[in-house]
Amino acid sequence: MINDRYPVMQHIADNTHVDKAKYQALYQASVDDPDAFWGEQGKRIDWMTPYSKVKNVSFDPHNLHIRWYEDGTLNASANCLDRHLAERGDTVALIWESDDGDTVSQVTYRELHAKVCRFANVLKAQGIQKGDVVTIYMPMVVEAVVSMLACARIGAIHSVVFAGFSPDSIAGRIIDGKSKLVIVADEGLRGGRAIPLKGNVDEALANSDVTTVEKVIVFKRTGGDIDWVEGRDLWWHDLEAEAGSDCPAAEMNAEDPLFILYTSGSTGKPKGVLHTTGGYMVYASLTHEVVFDYKPGEVYWCTADIGWITGHSYLVYGPLANGATCLLHEGVPNWPGPSRLAEIVDRHQVAILYTAPTLIRALMAQGEEHFAKLDGKSLRILGTVGEPINPEAWRWYHQVIGKGRCPVVDTWWQTETGGIMIAPLPGAVDAKPGSATLPFFGVQPQLVDATGAPVAGEGNLVITDSWPGQMRTVYGDHERFIQTYFSTFPGNYFTGDGARQDEDGYFWITGRVDDVINVSGHRMGTAEIESALVAHHDVAEAAVVGYPHDIKGQGIYAYVTLNAGVEATEELRLALRQWVRKEIGALASPDLIQWAPSLPKTRSGKIMRRFLRKIAANECEALGDTTTLADPSVIDTLIQTRLNK
Ligand code: PRX
Numbered sequence: 203m204i205n206d207r208y209p210v211m212q213h214i215a216d217n218t219h220v221d222k223a224k225y226q227a228l229y230q231a232s233v234d235d236p237d238a239f240w241g242e243q244g245k246r247i248d249w250m251t252p253y254s255k256v257k258n259v260s261f262d263p264h265n266l267h268i269r270w271y272e273d274g275t276l277n278a279s280a281n282c283l284d285r286h287l288a289e290r291g292d293t294v295a296l297i298w299e300s301d302d303g304d305t306v307s308q309v310t311y312r313e314l315h316a317k318v319c320r321f322a323n324v325l326k327a328q329g330i331q332k333g334d335v336v337t338i339y340m341p342m343v344v345e346a347v348v349s350m351l352a353c354a355r356i357g358a359i360h361s362v363v364f365a366g367f368s369p370d371s372i373a374g375r376i377i378d379g380k381s382k383l384v385i386v387a388d389e390g391l392r393g394g395r396a397i398p399l400k401g402n403v404d405e406a407l408a409n410s411d412v413t414t415v416e417k418v419i420v421f422k423r424t425g426g427d428i429d430w431v432e433g434r435d436l437w438w439h440d441l442e443a444e445a446g447s448d449c450p451a452a453e454m455n456a457e458d459p460l461f462i463l464y465t466s467g468s469t470g471k472p473k474g475v476l477h478t479t480g481g482y483m484v485y486a487s488l489t490h491e492v493v494f495d496y497k498p499g500e501v502y503w504c505t506a507d508i509g510w511i512t513g514h515s516y517l518v519y520g521p522l523a524n525g526a527t528c529l530l531h532e533g534v535p536n537w538p539g540p541s542r543l544a545e546i547v548d549r550h551q552v553a554i555l556y557t558a559p560t561l562i563r564a565l566m567a568q569g570e571e572h573f574a575k576l577d578g579k580s581l582r583i584l585g586t587v588g589e590p591i592n593p594e595a596w597r598w599y600h601q602v603i604g605k606g607r608c609p610v611v612d613t614w615w616q617t618e619t620g621g622i623m624i625a626p627l628p629g630a631v632d633a634k635p636g637s638a639t640l641p642f643f644g645v646q647p648q649l650v651d652a653t654g655a656p657v658a659g660e661g662n663l664v665i666t667d668s669w670p671g672q673m674r675t676v677y678g679d680h681e682r683f684i685q686t687y688f689s690t691f692p693g694n695y696f697t698g699d700g701a702r703q704d705e706d707g708y709f710w711i712t713g714r715v716d717d718v719i720n721v722s723g724h725r726m727g728t729a730e731i732e733s734a735l736v737a738h739h740d741v742a743e744a745a746v747v748g749y750p751h752d753i754k755g756q757g758i759y760a761y762v763t764l765n766a767g768v769e770a771t772e773e774l775r776l777a778l779r780q781w782v783r784k785e786i787g788a789l790a791s792p793d794l795i796q797w798a799p800s801l802p803k804t805r806s807g808k809i810m811r812r813f814l815r816k817i818a819a820n821e822c823e824a825l826g827d828t829t830t831l832a833d834p835s836v837i838d839t840l841i842q843t844r845l846n847k
Pocket of ligand 1: 465511512586587588589590591612613614615616617618638697698699711713714720723724725
């Protein structure tokens with residue numbers, strides 16, 4: 203079954219944006235002459251001042267610069283809203299379905315434009331100006347999208363924090379971004395549970411290191427009990443009622459920041475990935491149209507939360523720039539039961555569904571019978587993102603959800619890349635389950651060995667030249683940007699992923715080659731979880747690795763050494779899981795915690811993680827050479843007491 207091929211379907215190829223011949227010709231043109239190619243593609247969005255320069259890039263770490271369309275000016279919110287008003291003003295931009303499914307509302311482009319203008323005026327009235335950072339900690343409601351676009355409208359930089367992150371994580375991001383204002387809801391609803399979003403923000407702001415926030419705007423979602431700080435906290439609806447509906451879009455340079463989004467790396471605190479305006483908008487809108495083969499009028503559903511890059515590029519900026527009708531679901535697609543996804547698809551006649559392998563595996567585990575009632579005739583294209591999809595899950599998605607009629611596009615990309623980088627265009631590229639297949643226009647992937655020399659077969663995945671959606675810097679730390687992405691393999695952007703390339707040139711992503719793990723499609727730095735664990739007063743040392751997990755892709759396995767005299771109890775294990783939840787968020791809480799009297803280290807004190815990874819994966823036979831360890835017997839103890847047997 204390996205290299206099992208699913209040819210392009212005729213009914214898709216017959217009416218597609220990009221067919222086989224066009225893909226080859228356009229891809230070639232995009233790498234032969236990027237200036238000409240992207241100069242032409244840039245016209246797909248509206249510019250206030252047209253650009254005369256297209257690409258100005260050097261990946262040389264000593265002279266690193268990445269600029270696209272640098273003398274053009276535009277506004278991202280105008281591209282998502284104003285440009286549609288004349289011809290598509292009454293088209294539905296957002297269909298919102300509540301967590302419990304009882305409420306469905308629709309917002310047209312004209313209505314969304316009015317809401318955004320009003321709220322942009324609210325932000326202005328609160329003193330927010332071009333270049334200020336605004337933190338958004340919102341559930342999946344229309345107002346979350348309004349908040350983002352209102353920031354973009356006045357040139358403020360939004361920093362969306364996923365609503366599952368803890369108060370400490372919010373505080374860290376506010377401090378790093380020097381954010382002046384926070385937008386939050388009283389509570390969020392997910393899977394029937396109320397999440398105390400305002401309470402979390404209160405706790406974050408109680409941190410004495412948070413000094414920049416002047417105002418908190420609170421959207422009332424549930425009406426639940428919240429604390430109120432007079433003079434700081436303001437109700438969304440009060441402010442909105444006073445605001446005017448006319449707000450011209452600010453003229454932004456193509457390279458002005460649009461947003462910051464924090465993501466985990468192998469070391470240190472999460473990095474503020476900075477995306478700018480022009481190149482990002484061109485790339486997000488082009489990839490959305492071509493990779494999902496989007497046609498006007500189709501209902502498009504991306505299940506990602508707005509707190510992640512997928513939510514930014516493929517729930518907000520890409521589809522709205524294309525005038526798409528987007529479904530925004532407040533809750534989780536397998537609650538209250540597995541058939542929820544099918545019900546939503548049929549109820550709203552979804553044509554394009556974009557989700558994560560972890561959800562597909564969770565649905566698979568529930569059994570096919572839940573999908574017996576799925577009509578699914580509206581579905582045309584299925585997408586996945588976030589982690590490698592195992593071929594079994596791919597086929598299940600294709601057969602059970604797509605009824606064998608819908609191409610599956612496995613899209614590989616990252617927070618840093620801004621948009622999809624490797625994916626099978628549905629009308630152009632034959633699919634192979636488990637492979638993200640071939641690069642998008644302008645993307646030049648290459649596999650290299652540890653020395654940076656190009657290799658065939660398997661290696662580290664680098665991208666050899668720029669594309670417009672690329673991140674421009676780590677907010678406030680340009681040196682870290684250069685170090686992280688451009689110094690390992692000078693002259694190239696290093697993705698942190700490993701990959702294999704087969705005889706057809708198809709890429710198969712094998713996973714991270716650094717200390718980053720991918721849990722349910724969410725990226726976690728093992729170093730971050732370790733520092734949360736060692737911050738607990740009972741913990742002396744901790745090492746965290748990923749291990750294969752049937753549903754999540756990877757689970758979090760922590761080896762913990764306790765302080766002398768502390769008893770290793772089941773209560774302490776629970777307390778540590780709770781502790782990480784509080785420090786970072788539920789998504790970082792270890793699945794398994796093994797008590798480790800000591801950790802395997804080299805004589806110089808470096809923790810040998812590859813042994814820990816193998817033990818966590820229950821692959822103890824092939825550990826390799828342990829003689830470099832200061833005390834090889836440590837390994838035997840860990841093997842005997844391992845948890846994932
Ligand atoms: O390891 C790759 C994995 O997710 C990482 C990026 O995570 P993040 O920045 O959170 O963005 C996720 C959504 C774009 C990558 O370095 N990854 C993402 N998509 C895929 C994938 N791995 C394999 N196949 C994919 N389709």
